[in-house]
Amino acid sequence: MVVPGLAKGKPTTGLAQHWLDGTTGAVSEVEKDPLGQPVAALPGIGGERAARLAKLGIRTVGDLLWHGPRRYEDRNRPNEAKGLSKGDTGTVAGPIVVAGVKRMRHGKSLFELILDDGTARLHCRWWNMPYMGRYYKTGDFVHVHGKLTSDKPRTMNHPEAEVAEEGEEFIHLKRVVPVYRLTDGIKQRWLRTVMWRAVDQFADLEPDTNLGLLDADDSHWLPLAEAFRAVHFPDDLGQTEMARERLALEEFIRFQRQIRERRKIFQAKVKALPCVGDNRLMTPFLNALGFTFTGAQQRAWDEIAYGMAGSYPMRRLLQGDVGSGKTAVAACAALRAIESGFSVVILAPTEILAEQHHRVFSHWFSPLGIPVHLHTGSKKTMHINDPDQAELGMGSNSLPPLVIGTHALVEEKFALENIGLAIIDEQHKFGVEQRKKLVRKGRYPHVLVMTATPIPRTLGLTVYGDLDISLIDELPPGRGQVRTHIRDPESLPKVWEFVRGKLAEGRQAYVVYPRVDDQGSGSLKAVNQELENVRQQLEPHAVGLLHGRLNSAEKEEVIDSFLAGEIKTLLATSVIEVGIDIPNATIMLIENADRFGLAQLHQLRGRIGRGAHESHCILVAGEVTDEGQRRLDVMEKGGDGFALAEEDLRQRGPGELLGQAQSGLPDFNFGDLIKDWRLIQKARDLVALEPAG
Ligand code: ADP
Ligand code: MG
Numbered sequence: 036m037v038v039p040g041l042a043k044g045k046p047t048t049g050l051a052q053h054w055l056d057g058t059t060g061a062v063s064e065v066e067k068d069p070l071g072q073p074v075a076a077l078p079g080i081g082g083e084r085a086a087r088l089a090k091l092g093i094r095t096v097g098d099l100l101w102h103g104p105r106r107y108e109d110r111n112r113p114n115e116a117k118g119l120s121k122g123d124t125g126t127v128a129g130p131i132v133v134a135g136v137k138r139m140r141h142g143k144s145l146f147e148l149i150l151d152d153g154t155a156r157l158h159c160r161w162w163n164m165p166y167m168g169r170y171y172k173t174g175d176f177v178h179v180h181g182k183l184t185s186d187k188p189r190t191m192n193h194p195e196a197e198v199a200e201e202g203e204e205f206i207h208l209k210r211v212v213p214v215y216r217l218t219d220g221i222k223q224r225w226l227r228t229v230m231w232r233a234v235d236q237f238a239d240l241e242p243d244t245n246l247g248l249l250d251a252d253d254s255h256w257l258p259l260a261e262a263f264r265a266v267h268f269p270d271d272l273g274q275t276e277m278a279r280e281r282l283a284l285e286e287f288i289r290f291q292r293q294i295r296e297r298r299k300i301f302q303a304k305v306k307a308l309p310c311v312g313d314n315r316l317m318t319p320f321l322n323a324l325g326f327t328f329t330g331a332q333q334r335a336w337d338e339i340a341y342g343m344a345g346s347y348p349m350r351r352l353l354q355g356d357v358g359s360g361k362t363a364v365a366a367c368a369a370l371r372a373i374e375s376g377f378s379v380v381i382l383a384p385t386e387i388l389a390e391q392h393h394r395v396f397s398h399w400f401s402p403l404g405i406p407v408h409l410h411t412g413s414k415k416t417m418h419i420n421d422p423d424q425a426e427l428g429m430g431s432n433s434l435p436p437l438v439i440g441t442h443a444l445v446e447e448k449f450a451l452e453n454i455g456l457a458i459i460d461e462q463h464k465f466g467v468e469q470r471k472k473l474v475r476k477g478r479y480p481h482v483l484v485m486t487a488t489p490i491p492r493t494l495g496l497t498v499y500g501d502l503d504i505s506l507i508d509e510l511p512p513g514r515g516q517v518r519t520h521i522r523d524p525e526s527l528p529k530v531w532e533f534v535r536g537k538l539a540e541g542r543q544a545y546v547v548y549p550r551v552d553d554q555g556s557g558s559l560k561a562v563n564q565e566l567e568n569v570r571q572q573l574e575p576h577a578v579g580l581l582h583g584r585l586n587s588a589e590k591e592e593v594i595d596s597f598l599a600g601e602i603k604t605l606l607a608t609s610v611i612e613v614g615i616d617i618p619n620a621t622i623m624l625i626e627n628a629d630r631f632g633l634a635q636l637h638q639l640r641g642r643i644g645r646g647a648h649e650s651h652c653i654l655v656a657g658e659v660t661d662e663g664q665r666r667l668d669v670m671e672k673g674g675d676g677f678a679l680a681e682e683d684l685r686q687r688g689p690g691e692l693l694g695q696a697q698s699g700l701p702d703f704n705f706g707d708l709i710k711d712w713r714l715i716q717k718a719r720d721l722v723a724l725e726p727a728g
Contacts, residue, residue: 070097104213287718355507357641377455517644544622618646629663
């Protein structure tokens with residue numbers, strides 16, 4: 036069979052030659068599942084190349100189509116040969132004035148052609164490829180692309196070269212050419228030829244069933260085949276973005292549909308544990324709470340209550356900026372489950388946070404007769420794995436318990452009868468796998484995932500695409516303002532003076548350094564080394580020390596004294612990053628602030644501004660990188676968590692931002708999680724419109 040694309044333009048390098056030599060291979064499986072066949076089924080791709088392509092994520096013929104270029108080179112307008120000097124890369128076009136093979140010593144050979152584009156002569160050389168002489172003859176009009184290795188004479192070694200022939204298209208030259216991501220043993224020109232062929236032969240075979248769906252959209256969308264052509268071998272650069280968007284949208288639509296199917300299957304096969312409740316615990320809880328819900332909290336709780344009463348298990352993400360009051364809403368959810376006869380687990384990312392939850396929930400729930408237990412790596416208030424003890428876990432009025440724990444709950448052979456609701460706090464610290472493990476502990480309990488690090492819209496719509504979302508977008512009233520100041524280390528004396536003043540007024544402070552111990556470099560402050568200095572600076576006010584290497588009894592003691600007001604300042608590492616809620620603390624002083632990520636800084640700042648007093652976040656940094664400065668600027672502007680999260684995503688990329696959760700991150704070839712949130716939203720809307728199949 037004739038292989039279109041191959042006849043076009045003459046291959047010149049050894050790699051292309053290899054490709055040419057392989058073209059006699061069979062293409063017989065094509066009929067069955069042309070796009071699903073392994074790339075090795077294509078002529079010219081042997082086992083070794085196939086293995087190397089697999090490293091690029093290319094396994095099937097279809098994968099080739101979906102492997103987009105990293106960038107493009109416009110080789111339409113040749114450079115003037117005269118204008119190129121040693122080290123420059125460029126394209127030159129002109130007739131061949133001299134061509135021939137020289138035999139060298141030791142059986143080596145050199146093929147050289149000289150082209151003249153009217154401005155200067157250019158020598159092109161290929162070693163040990165004597166067959167080149169068959170393809171390039173004096174008088175042919177040739178395009179070459181490469182790097183000048185010498186000025187006198189102007190020379191390119193092994194440039195890419197193609198000859199124009201009647202009615203034939205260029206692949207590598209005289210056009211906008213794609214430049215692909217490569218890996219060891221895969222060369223650009225070889226891959227481009229493979230791509231050319233794949234697009235030519237297979238682009239029309241990719242099912243384009245969503246085009247009809249896209250009619251519902253105002254914008255004009257290309258058919259898939261056209262999009263593949265335009266994205267790989269565009270006629271001009273202007274086409275590429277539109278084509279990329281079409282392919283990205285296709286990816287997002289397919290992804291959304293997968294989510295929908297997964298949910299449908301889940302919802303069809305799994306029955307919910309009915310949690311309707313009768314308010315016998317809820318009413319006294321709300322009466323004793325001491326505040327009324329904000330509108331946003333009430334809305335979130337209504338959505339959760341509706342979900343828990345539904346016919347399939349709730350899967351819901353509760354998003355809200357730090358301090359927006361997610362805990363009280365989660366408490367309602369817990370009460371609803373307990374009222375309905377089910378136990379509840381709360382999973383926290385750190386022991387400190389688990390203990391704080393234990394304190395808060397004990398305070399709220401114990402008066403109602405609900406047993407509240409703690410289960411962390413170092414502390415277990417109930418032996419849950421022991422069936423007899425588990426019985427003891429029930430309250431005297433036989434209310435099922437609330438168990439609060441860290442990942443110890445997930446990792447150990449923890450078993451609790453009758454879990455009706457799993458609450459996962461600060462989700463971004465947990466991986467998707469851990470979430471699954473926990474959920475498997477029960478008979479499909481309802482799941483409420485809470486996060487205070489706002490997830491940028493795109494990620495919310497993808498990673499958490501299978502969760503419903505409730506948003507608390509309002510802070511409780513009566514909160515003092517939080518002001519953010521950036522200072523350099525020279526102003527530290529004034530900063531300490533300011534902090535002393537606030538402590539004298541009765542407020543409390545956090546001081547945060549990046550390290551526990553100085554590792555000798557001295558460039559980053561460490562709490563152990565700075566403790567004495569901080570104590571002196573803040574005399575006579577007591578300073579406590581908190582970091583991750585303390586054991587949990589030590590941690591608890593420090594936090595308790597801080598809560599009781601015996602310690603006025605907590606000198607800490609970022610262990611206090613999440614969740615700690617101490618309204619009288621109004622100062623957050625962070626040194627080496629540029630060394631923290633945006634999400635971390637935002638979380639740290641979220642520890643203050645929880646009471647009625649005005650709060651101050653002071654970021655101290657010396658010489659900083661541009662990125663570090665950008666983070667500090669974003670912080671100084673204030674900015675709600677969402678603005679921050681999006682900036683963070685831009686700076687660090689989705690994998691970094693999500694930490695372990697990245698294992699749940701879908702891999703898009705054309706879709707871009709940073710800039711495509713409109714497309715993701717569109718895909719979601721379009722799929723929602725689709726009649727359920
Ligand atoms: P986060 O959303 O960061 O988990 P919390 O649930 O810790 O926030 O709430 C922060 C503080 O605000 C807590 O002290 C909590 O008791 C208080 N709070 C929550 N909701 C309200 C409200 N509606 N009115 C007043 N204070 C509230
Ligand atoms: Mg919280």
